[in-house]
Amino acid sequence: MYKVFYDSQCIYFDRFINRDRPEQVIKEIEYQTDEQFLEEFHEWMHAPDKADLLVLSDVDNKLRFRRFLGLFKEVKAAGGVVMNENREILFIRRLGHWDFPKGHLDPGEAAEAGALREVAEETAAGPLTILRPLPDTHHLYKEHHKIKIKHTRWFLMHCAGKPVLVPQRDEGISEAAWIGSGRLDEVLAATFRSVNEVLGPEISAFRNKRTD
Incomplete structure (x- = not known):
């Protein structure tokens, strides 16, 4: 199932009503045409106390998801889930939320290079090595009264020592810290939902290895 995040809500895409879907999904929209969908989608976005959204379609999930992404201007970003030799994870604290270091890609910049650059700029961590790619995240946000979608490429990294x-305080980052297994629950409780739902399995794998 494909997911896009908006504020604290999640938008799910499915071909049919899945009775095993998460219980918090309440609002359902059937995607028939772009015009019809956008009208109902904007109503949902502006509703107070929004529930999660399930987008139903009778076409392939991947095709419908790509069609949805094409309705908004894409902003490309990249970041890293960084582990040191003590198997601690690198987090940053920005505007009251814990998060992983990430940022916008420069024009023509490869995602891998951008992820390494952003981690180094935001935390001064290094030297860094990319181990493998992680699942991407997508989230919607408003800028100058327009809706944009940020597509973030994530990479698992190792930091020597x-x-x-x-x-990077001029980017609103108040703290950068190595977080061990004893503080993970505290930090994750103060982070974004996309971190928990999309990158959470990677954190769980880290925790399991930590306790082996």
């Missing part, structure tokens, strides 16, 4: 971290 345990360097002193320096948060």
Whole structure:
């Protein structure tokens, strides 16, 4: 199932009504035409106390998901889930939320290069090595009264040693920290839903290895 996040809500895409879907999904929209869908979608976006949204379609999930993404301007970003030699995970704290370091890609910049650059700029961590790609995340946000969709490419990284971290304060980052298994629950409780739902399995794998 494909997912897009908006504020604290999740937008799910499915071909039929899945009775095993998460219980918090309440609002359902059938995607028939772009015009019809956008009208109902904007009503949902502006509704107070929004529930999660399930988008139903009779076409292939991947095709409908790509069609949905094409309705909005895409902003490309990349970031890293970084582990050091003590198997601690690198987090940043920005505007009251814990998150992984990430940022916009420069024009023509490869996602891998951008992810390494952003982690280094936001935390001063290094040297860094990319181990493998992680699942992408997509989230909608408003900028200058227009809806945009940020597509973030994520990579699992290794940082040699345990360097002193320096948060990039001019980007609103108040703290950069290595978080061990003892603090993971506390930090995850103060992070974004996309981190938990999309990257959460990677964090769980880290925790399991930590306790083996």
